[in-house]
Amino acid sequence: MNPKEPVVQSIYTENERIVDMGTNEGIQLQWGRGGAKIIDLEGRAVVPGLIDSHLHISSVGINSQELDLTNVKTTDELLDSIEQWAVNMKPGEWILGRGWDENVFPNRRIPSIEELDKVSLNTPLFLPRICGHAFLVNSTALKICGYHPNMNIPYGGTIVLDPITKKPNGLLLETASTIISKHIPEKSYEQLKSALQAGLKQATSLGLTSIHTNDPNYLGGARQTYRLFDELINHDGVGPRSNLLIDYDYLEEMKNAEMSTGYGNDSLRIGAIKLFADGALGGRTAHLSEPYQDDPNNVGNAMYDKEVLFQLIRNIRLQDMPVAIHTIGDQALIDVLDILDQFKPTKYRDRLIHVSILSEHLIHRLKSPHRIVDLQPKFVSSDYPWIEDRLGKQRAGFAYPFKSLLDKGVISAGSSDAPIESLNPLLGIHAAVTRRKAGETHAGYNVQEKLSMYEAFHLYTVGGAYATNEENLKGTLERGKLGDMTVLSHDPFRMEDPDELLLTDTEMTVIGGEIRFQR
Template sequence: MYEHADLAILGGRVYTFNARRSVAEAVVIKGGRIIYVGSVEGAKKYIGSGTEVIEAKALSITPGLIDTHAHLAMWGLYSTRYIDLSYPKVDSIKRLVEVVKEYAGRRKKGEWILGRGWNHALYPEGRLPTRWDLDQATESHPVFLWHTSGHMAVANSVALELAGINERTRDPVGGVIERDERGVPTGVLAEKPAIDLVARIIPKPGMDEWVEAITHAMREWVSEGVTAVKDPTAYGYSGDIIRAYQEVRRRGAQILRIVALYWAQSMDELREGYRFIEKTQDSWLRVPGIKVILDGALSTKTAWISRDYKGSPGNKGLPTLDINEFREMVLEASSRGYMVSVHAIGDIAIEETIAAYEQAVRRYGASGSRYTVIHFMLPREDHIERLRSIGGFAEIQSGFIYFLADAYYKNLDEDMYNKILPVKSMVEKGLTVCNGSDAPVIPYPPRYGLYASVSRLSFKGLEVNPREMISIEQALATYTSEAAKCLGMEDLIGSIEPGKLADLVIWDRDLLGVKDPKELLEIKPLYTMIEGRIVYRKTSKHS
């Protein structure tokens, strides 16, 4: 006697992403879990009078997509409270000033003007915006605008004065205050220690603002087929964001799985995070460990690399914290069995990260903690093997190729540029590769990362290390079966198999049947489901 199901999906191409990468034609769900995967005839045995049936026809069904690195809460805050300065909405410094001036004209005198997303690499002026540019927009409001990478910001003169930044202010360790030829700060601040000189005096959002931001972001993410996100939170806001996620859960408003990390840049901050980090098997909200930033970004010439940046003699980027303290943090977190995720973009930063992980594994073994290298953009060949050998994961963002390649091309010499994100080599050498967006650094939809993975092209057609392109199936695996490992949830999600949670997406076409990679930029879900519950359908924004 077969049990009657809650939901049956019939007739599509079910890409299971199980170990065999098998393809089925039906999925049956009951009680939030998958109970059958196979033929349509086999599925019909589970259909009763109370079973909802979806005819998928020639469409494709995949596991719900997983974004393994996205600042979802901050994206929600930016999209509800900040000016959107992303390209092409803002395509020049001139337009940047105009947008800020228009916005300031609608705000009370003295109110902070905050924005995010400018990218000078795409501007015709060929330079960074400065305090003097922003002063043309307003001298009645403090203005603070984050670069698209999050590793740089620019302030106007009012904001600099409020923060006490002047010619006598020294660069903080791990940060840079840009100055003109006279030694006067230009308003540009690079890396977190410098950015925080201003950011720390900006009024913090309240709980209701965070809840609004998170619920808004979740609705957007599921509309693109994302069912789980690993959120590294935000420096200085980790506790607030984790509490907000807990409040969203308490209110019954959570429609997307969250694995949050406590962001720490010192031993003291790591210890502050102890009260938030817990080992739990909750399938909806987990806080399993820490995130640390070790270097900057290629687009701002602050990622820690082994050779000079193009046009910047002597500049190889920099570490953002003391290396000895960083090593101690990795050991301390490992002693507690925490997940450790370190932002390391440049080859030198990657070397230091893997060396710290290897030291921790020698001391505590490989089974306790889960280690990921966030970004992993310029690894040497031995880095791939060494990370694989300790059971670590590469937490990449293929979408960076699509949105940021122009800045990389301007900042790196040809040899290093052609070593960016060797994904095919990682996959062929057996390294687990997990994909994500790093939103709000770039837009969150996974379709951009899928396209970049198989084409290695930017939105302007710039080619990036084309020998490292992978297949559509391999790219989807980095958002499903492999991505689940970066969350520590591979036993629950990431593939379509009996017993697993029914996080699924029905797409508007056969994804693996796409002939032209550009078509991946247009894919949309018809349904997004979490535990068999429809959280998005194309005919309505959210149900």
């Protein structure tokens, strides 16, 4: 990804940095003496260390220890999975997990609270949807939280009621989940550390050398989150370099701890302050400028009044920090950009996360040296074709317009939003290039928005470096930059068929010239 030297045979690193690069013969002649360690990759391909610009790595680890519903394909299968898990529950424990997606069910039916009660065996249940914006709960969980019809629900949240009985049907949307989640027993420090370690190791095994991750809500606040990452990364040498997105709720905690964007070292830094402007398309809570095609009276949810959102961003700017804002619907993005335009940028770029539904005008507004968009290419293969039911064909034509963004000069980075999508960056790259699911053979959805292999890898290397203002430190392989490299079993730039990416393994993950993973 270095235009001056796009392909080389050998790279020499020392003290975490790339010192030299060139031909095998030239590098060995210059640096091969004095006990230098030589690693022969036997023809495998090396790319700059892959970067995931938005995920929740602790949740990836926690999910590995809870009920995984990502592969459930029917309503009955979902209920069976809950029932089998409930059998092993001890008194006081909760059934926790995530990943269900009714859009892949043949009938798209979400189970009723009566069905959930029957299979959960009086054990409290809390199961976020794959998007993390809708939640299944049972009667036991509602009883624990003291639910009653006149209960005060946080702004932007909804307890969905049965249209006949006017009682909860087991589905909560957005911030309504907090009435339940605050009653779930907290994990111990060691349990959290174990889960985080599992997530970090998984990231390294998939070739990720850097991640930008949002975790304080899972790990007990901003300072404890930093401490856990510091112990694992800086002291134990576990996992990729990490840039920590901090939720707005911990802004005051950051100020009191005198921690701000850029705090840390090359392996671990504090990043931007995370906010949510709206919800998700799956649960029809993404904030749209026009109603949903399949729900004409609904435009989704704004998480805050515009005046409140202005004040939140102002508070962030008073600490001279950038924002990282979840915006999926076009109206949410309009509201956010209207507010950001009123503030002077910081030295770090503001981040617009997802920007799923756009227009030509909005793409133009995103072009700025002070803004970057965090894209999730895998959303394309997960959301089509049902997204056309939500939006209609015309609007769906402007869903995930990656090529248009790049062609218009919008600074863009690639990510997974794991655990919502697979942590494997090659699956995201495959989705960006093909715009279809693995195993499908059609031309792809909105083929005009396909990326070339080079453009897709650019998102996960150069783009990821720009997201944290580290473009002079990582993202390309060139002299003076960090020796972060991902070694692949096949050369993506020589593939005749991009589906070969699905058969490609990470052979080795190199961070600062040190092998952190080897298959």
